[in-house]
Amino acid sequence: MSKYINSHQSLSQRFIRYAKIDTQSDPNSPTCPSTAKQKDLGSLLLKELLEMGISDAEMDDNGYVYGTIPSNTEKKLPVIFFCSHMDTSPDCSGAGVKPIIHDNYQGEDIILPDDNSIVLKLSEHKDLKQQIGNDIITASGTTLLGADNKAGLAEIMEAANFLIKNPDVKHGTIKILFTPDEEIGRGVDQVDLKKLGADFGYTIDGETLGSIEDETFSADGAVLTIHGVSTHPGFAKGKMESAIKILADVIAALPKDTLTPEATHQKEGFIHPVSFSGQVEQAEAHFIIRDFTDEKLAEHGQFLEKTVTQVMAPYPNATFDLKIKAQYRNMKQILDQHPQIVQYGIEAIERAGIVAKPQSIRGGTDGSRLSFMGLPCPNIFAGEHAFHSKQEWVSVQDMEKAVQTIINIACIWEERS
Structure with missing residues (x-):
């Protein structure tokens, strides 16, 4: 040869x-x-x-x-x-x-x-x-x-x-x-x-x-949309439920020592917010979710949804949509x-x-x-x-x-x- x-x-x-x-x-x-x-x-x-x-x-x-x-x-x-x-x-x-x-x-x-x-x-x-x-x-x-x-x-x-x-x-x-x-x-x-x-x-x-x-990796993408309650800030007590702050709380509630790119390597997966935008009435974040097995990938998606639900509990009039879409396997x-x-x-x-x-x-x-x-x-x-x-x-x-x-x-x- x-x-x-x-x-x-x-x-x-x-x-x-x-x-x-x-x-x-x-x-x-x-x-x-x-x-x-x-x-x-x-x-x-x-x-x-x-x-x-x-x-x-x-x-x-x-x-x-x-x-x-x-x-x-x-x-x-x-x-x-x-x-x-x-x-x-x-x-x-x-x-x-x-x-x-x-x-x-x-x-x-x-x-x-x-x-x-x-x-x-x-x-x-x-x-x-x-x-x-x-x-x-x-x-x-x-x-x-x-x-x-x-x-x-x-x-x-x-x-x-x-x-x-x-x-x-x-x-x-x-x-x-x-x-x-x-x-x-x-x-x-x-x-x-x-x-x-x-x-x-x-x-x-x-x-x-x-x-x-x-x-x-197996990979999913997720889009989380928070629908808040907007009102005049001068008269907002007991009424406003800011989608921006709720979404920020969601991201802050995600683990910092595990399940994040900064703290994982080898075969460890993660949930990673890659963009954030919005106003008081509506805010949106895009996430990438990664792991080496489809089972763990699904667990990470469920964990994200559970985290959002827990964060939303004190906001009775706000709602959210979480859409998770397969990217590759x-x-x-x-x-x-x-x-x-x-x-x-x-x-x-x-x-x-x-x-x-x-x-x-x-x-x-x-x-x-x-x-x-x-x-x-x-x-x-x-x-x-x-x-x-x-x-x-x-x-x-x-x-x-x-x-x-x-x-x-x-x-x-x-x-x-």
Whole structure:
């Protein structure tokens, strides 16, 4: 099997090319994609796919990019897809990204030049300890970098280019899928499964070198609306029941040492208020509810409702509505039914000369929802770190290993079929 070599720094330059394009998504926009600028990157990816010889590559009206690397083996194989997302998080500016390569990192703290208060400290970024001698890419201090998930885009594109140019590396049909709006939870809302035409796949959107994630949170969203009683504040005694204050009391009544993101880790779930708005007469809060089992998720929803009911007891004329809606479910429920997909992913990582690290995600990926749409889809490392922040960074050498892992996955499925 041929081994991928990052000649002339093609991978790092490809990543930097993508990172410079602002693709921040917008949760308040009703369109798909939520921001038209995501199509700027989509158009570049389409152009590069066509130039490398993927003749059926296309971008649809919703900004999804599709392409096919045809099979070059006589064996009958399942169709695999590789997926990454084009958008960056709304949590931090993605405009005017200036990527910087820090060659031959030696363990020093990295001070970003455009804002010296932004410092990547070795003591705070544990994975930097594994990067001695490697080349680290950061932004300049005023924006995020966009390694989440442009590292994944670059890695899939490099792997595709390698497979097209090396027909001696045998593989089945491989599909490429690049999605918009993953960061705002809409990454697969408009995906065309017929056009994709795959049996299963791998998202390339993970963190630490060697990680493969086959488990995510199960997730619900909740909207709590308090209907208060408004009256003139000068004559409000015994009459006013402020929806603002009631809602504030609800949030204050939720646990502070448990069941909250600030106090949980590993397999612990939470209830997290993410927005709050309103007036005396009506106030509304949005929550995200997370856990690794559907049973615990349901318990958290019941706990929220119980808390609201208790807080409302002293307010006889106020009422509330609590609407809880499913967002995504733990993909392990599906992947456990198809163990080979994860097993071959682990073997592919080990063939790249690194230790495979099966992990759970305290979050979700496009693969969470794709798995429940009939396309089992674990998540492979892309090498992105400190995402959604100005301290975001990625290692060129880790990205190279991700490219090799993608190639290995394609080869292993061909060998074993």
